[in-house]
Structures are given as C-alpha cells and as structure tokens.
Amino acid sequence: MNAPCRFCGAPLEAVFADLGSSPLANSYLTAEQVNAMEPFYPLRVLVCGSCFLVQLEEFETPEQIFSDYAYFSSYSSSWLQHSRAYADLMVERLGLNGASRVVEVASNDGYLLQYFQKRGVPVLGIEPAANVAEVAMEHGIPTMVEFFGRATADVALAQGSANLLLGNNVLAHVPDLNDFVAGLKILLSQGGVVTMEFPHLMRLIEEVQWDTIYHEHFSYFSFLTVSRVFEAHGLRLFDVEELPTHGGSLRIFGCHADDPAKPESEAARELRQRERAAGYETLETYLQFGNTIERDKRQILRFLVDLKDQGLRLAGYGAPAKGNTLLNYCGVRGDFLDATYDLNPHKQGYFLPGSHIPIRAPSAIGDDRPDVVMILPWNLKDEVTEQLAFISEWGGRFAARTPELKLL
Numbered sequence: 001m002n003a004p005c006r007f008c009g010a011p012l013e014a015v016f017a018d019l020g021s022s023p024l025a026n027s028y029l030t031a032e033q034v035n036a037m038e039p040f041y042p043l044r045v046l047v048c049g050s051c052f053l054v055q056l057e058e059f060e061t062p063e064q065i066f067s068d069y070a071y072f073s074s075y076s077s078s079w080l081q082h083s084r085a086y087a088d089l090m091v092e093r094l095g096l097n098g099a100s101r102v103v104e105v106a107s108n109d110g111y112l113l114q115y116f117q118k119r120g121v122p123v124l125g126i127e128p129a130a131n132v133a134e135v136a137m138e139h140g141i142p143t144m145v146e147f148f149g150r151a152t153a154d155v156a157l158a159q160g161s162a163n164l165l166l167g168n169n170v171l172a173h174v175p176d177l178n179d180f181v182a183g184l185k186i187l188l189s190q191g192g193v194v195t196m197e198f199p200h201l202m203r204l205i206e207e208v209q210w211d212t213i214y215h216e217h218f219s220y221f222s223f224l225t226v227s228r229v230f231e232a233h234g235l236r237l238f239d240v241e242e243l244p245t246h247g248g249s250l251r252i253f254g255c256h257a258d259d260p261a262k263p264e265s266e267a268a269r270e271l272r273q274r275e276r277a278a279g280y281e282t283l284e285t286y287l288q289f290g291n292t293i294e295r296d297k298r299q300i301l302r303f304l305v306d307l308k309d310q311g312l313r314l315a316g317y318g319a320p321a322k323g324n325t326l327l328n329y330c331g332v333r334g335d336f337l338d339a340t341y342d343l344n345p346h347k348q349g350y351f352l353p354g355s356h357i358p359i360r361a362p363s364a365i366g367d368d369r370p371d372v373v374m375i376l377p378w379n380l381k382d383e384v385t386e387q388l389a390f391i392s393e394w395g396g397r398f399a400a401r402t403p404e405l406k407l408l
C-alpha cells in the first residue's frame with residue numbers, strides 16, 4: 001500500500017520509474033564502512049493520477065538524509081557564476097537595498113547570499129545541515145540551522161519579512177511540500193517575490209535524465225503542477241525562466257495571490273500551454289517513461305562492455321548523486337571503473353555508496369592514466385573536459401551521457 005500523494009492526498013497507484021534498490025546517493029563510505037552492511041532502499045517513483053505530481057516514496061527521515069550533507073556549492077565554478085548573475089539580476093529587478101531583506105532557504109555554505117551581502121543587502125540563510133551552515137557563518141553569513149516550514153517561517157519572521165525569498169534546488173528535496181510552501185507564504189513580505197529553482201520534469205523526460213532521480217529528491221515538477229501547489233497556499237506564479245542548469249531547470253517567480261502589481265508574463269502563459277500540448281495533464285505520458293529507462297540501461301552496459309573488451313582502463317569523474325543512481329541501477333562497480341575523481345576534498349578518500357568505487361583527488365589522474373574518463377555530472381561536461389584536457393597527453397578520452405552514453 002503506497003502513501004497518498006504528498007500534495008493532494010489522492011491514492012498513488014501509477015509507477016513513473018522503477019530504478020530497483022539503491023543506497024542513499026550521498027552516503028559516501030569510509031574504508032571501514034565498505035566492509036559493513038549497507039542500507040538499500042527502493043528507488044521507485046510514482047505519479048499522482050489526480051495532480052500529476054511525480055514523487056518518490058519516503059523511506060528515511062529527512063534528518064537522516066540531510067544532517068551531514070556532503071555537497072558544498074562553492075566547489076563548482078560554473079554554479080558560482082550562475083549564482084552571481086542571479087544576485088545581480090534580482091538586485092536590479094526588485095530594487096533591493098540596505099532597507100530590504102533577502103532570505104534563502106537551504107542556503108548551503110552561503111555561496112549565493114554573499115553576492116547580496118557584498119551589495120549591501122541584509123541577508124538571512126536557513127540551512128538544516130549543521131556542518132555546511134557552520135562554513136557559512138564563518139564567512140559572516142547569518143544562518144539559522146533549521147529545516148524550513150511553517151514553524152521556522154514564524155521564527156524567521158520575528159526578524160522581518162522577506163522582500164526576496166529564494167530557494168535553489170530545495171523544493172524538490174522537501175518531504176512535507178505543503179508545510180514548506182505554507183512557510184513561504186508566511187515569510188514573504190507584501191509586494192515581495194519568491195523565486196525557486198528546480199529541475200524541470202519536462203527536460204527529465206525529454207532528455208532521458210533518469211539518473212537525476214535519487215532518494216533525496218522527493219518531487220519532480222512540471223510548471224503546471226508546481227503552479228497548482230503554490231495556488232493551494234495563497235501564492236501565484238506570475239513568471240518563469242527556463243535555465244540550462246542541472247540539465248534544464250525552471251526558475252519560478254511567485255507573489256501573494258492578491259498582489260495587483262504582478263500580471264502573468266507571456267513566458268508563464270506560453271510554458272503552461274506547451275506542457276498541456278505535450279500531454280503533462282495525461283497519465284499516459286508518464287507511464288511510457290519506464291521502457292525508455294530500461295532501453296537506456298542496456299545501451300550504457302553495451303558501451304562499457306565494449307570498451308572493457310578492447311582492454312581499456314576506465315575511470316569516472318565526479319561523485320555526484322546522479323552518478324550513484326546510474327552506477328547502482330546499471331550494476332557498474334569496480335569491475336568497470338577503477339576509480340572516480342572529485343574536486344571536493346570532503347569526498348576524497350571515501351567510496352561511492354553501493355558501487356564502492358574509490359574517490360580520489362583529480363591530481364591522481366596523471367598517475368593513474370585512465371584510457372577513458374566517464375564524466376558522471378554530464379551537466380558540467382564542458383567545464384570538466386576543459387579542466388582535464390591534459391589526459392590527451394596519454395591518449396585519454398572522455399565519455400558522457402548526451403543523453404546516449406558515448407565518447408566525446
């Protein structure tokens with residue numbers, strides 16, 4: 001018996017994607033833990049036949065999943081650039097100044113809020129992972145160590161409401177979606193703007209990005225469905241941007257439902273229409289995705305087996321959550337990839353969950369000299385091929401999903 005829909009409460013019966021069983025994607029292992037039992041959970045995504053929210057069943061508490069989150073945003077240079085451009089845009093568009101207030105939910109290590117603070121705008125971060133929040137505070141970004149929802153919004157409101165309330169890559173990670181969006185309604189000032197960024201379901205389906213499915217990622221939104229969720233809590237989405245980040249994201253702009261100064265944009269109207277035309281309000285559209293995933297798995301295995309049969313030495317690059325989904329669903333372990341390399345020192349020396357592939361510093365690539373480096377975070381492949389261009393010295397080549405896995 002499945003739990004009911006996390007948004008509308010309707011019974012959940014339809015399967016969108018079944019990726020078997022897998023450990024939590026961010027539970028990197030020490031050398032000792034590699035020899036111990038490892039918890040695996042079903043990685044099965046359902047779709048609500050009533051509101052079309054695509055959603056993962058919940059098997060672990062959020063505290064367990066996020067309390068020692070190893071993702072530090074500051075280690076990706078293209079993401080930092082994206083964040084700075086966003087901050088500049090919003091300061092201009094909303095006329096933010098020393099009397100305004102910017103609040104970020106899931107503020108990570110403060111990488112984004114620093115750009116507002118440098119422009120003299122008061123900020124507050126809200127971040128549940130204590131180790132990450134600590135780094136933000138060391139850099140002078142005031143941060144509450146809390147999960148966000150109604151209760152946290154009430155506490156934060158005592159310091160003032162938010163003219164800009166933002167969250168990047170958090171909405172999809174929220175188990176109690178209704179409590180979270182209700183909290184946004186509480187903390188937003190009159191005339192204020194909420195912006196949220198999250199991967200766009202339409203891109204996930206059209207570009208076969210099933211590896212972006214993992215346990216920490218509870219909901220997968222179309223613009224139609226996310227609009228419905230915000231409306232249920234007295235908020236209205238009046239604008240939207242389609243971004244290239246994380247393989248194709250939406251940045252939604254919300255306001256109080258009764259805000260007269262924010263008419264619906266042409267972009268918002270057009271995207272709703274495009275999603276309707278593509279069948280995102282029809283269950284059948286969602287039910288076909290399972291076959292696509294199985295076909296893709298067979299292609300990935302054929303590609304890797306072929307390289308191994310040629311006697312080539314393979315390695316991975318990066319240790320992102322999407323890499324873990326791909327490796328565990330396809331059953332790719334040390335028999336295919338000797339190691340993977342990641343810039344984040346908090347991951348180096350650890351092992352990938354499930355596949356137990358060792359994570360090394362990128363500086364070790366020159367010693368290991370792999371023939372093919374498979375870029376696991378395919379959304380960063382331009383950045384990675386540039387950084388690692390030196391592998392051509394020994395004839396090394398890159399592979400990545402585009403969406404088919406192939407040599408670049």
Ligand SMILES: [Zn+2]
Nearest residue numbers: 005008048051
């Ligand atoms: Zn529903």
